[in-house]
Amino acid sequence: MKKIIIAAASLVLVGTAAIAQEGTASGAAGGAVTGAIVGGPVGAAVGGIAGAVLGTAIDPPPERVVTYVREQPMPAEPVMVQTEVVVGQPLPQTVVLTPIPEAPQYAYTYVNERRVIVDPQTYTVVQVLD
Numbered sequence: 001m002k003k004i005i006i007a008a009a010s011l012v013l014v015g016t017a018a019i020a021q022e023g024t025a026s027g028a029a030g031g032a033v034t035g036a037i038v039g040g041p042v043g044a045a046v047g048g049i050a051g052a053v054l055g056t057a058i059d060p061p062p063e064r065v066v067t068y069v070r071e072q073p074m075p076a077e078p079v080m081v082q083t084e085v086v087v088g089q090p091l092p093q094t095v096v097l098t099p100i101p102e103a104p105q106y107a108y109t110y111v112n113e114r115r116v117i118v119d120p121q122t123y124t125v126v127q128v129l130d
Helices: 002-014 016-022 024-057 063-071
Strands: 107-111 114-119 124-129
Touching: 063 114, 063 124
Parallel strands: none
Antiparallel strands: 107 114, 114 124
C-alpha cells in the first residue's frame, strides 16, 4: 500500500506543471485519471482533489487584466528580490503591489525588471509578463 501511495504522489507532483496550465476542471480530471491508474478508486479520489487544488491555484488572469498591466508605465525605481519570480510562488510581503481597478482580485508589480500579476491576498504570482 505504501508503494502505491508514494507512486501516486510522485505522479501527481510530476504532472503538476501540465495540470496547472489547464485550470480546475481539467486539473481535477487529470489528477483523478492518474490517481486511478496508480492507486485504483482511492487514488482517483486523492488525485482528483490534488489536481483541482493545483489547477485552481494558478488559473491565468483574463486577457483584459494582462492588457491593463502591459499598458502601465514602468516605475523609475526597479524592485529587486533575491528569490526567483515563479508562477505559483509568493513574493515577499515587502513588495508593494498596485491594485487593478477593474479586477480587484488581481494586483501587479514590477520585480526583477519584469511585470508580474499577483493575487493580492496571498502575494502568489499568477503570471509573469515579459
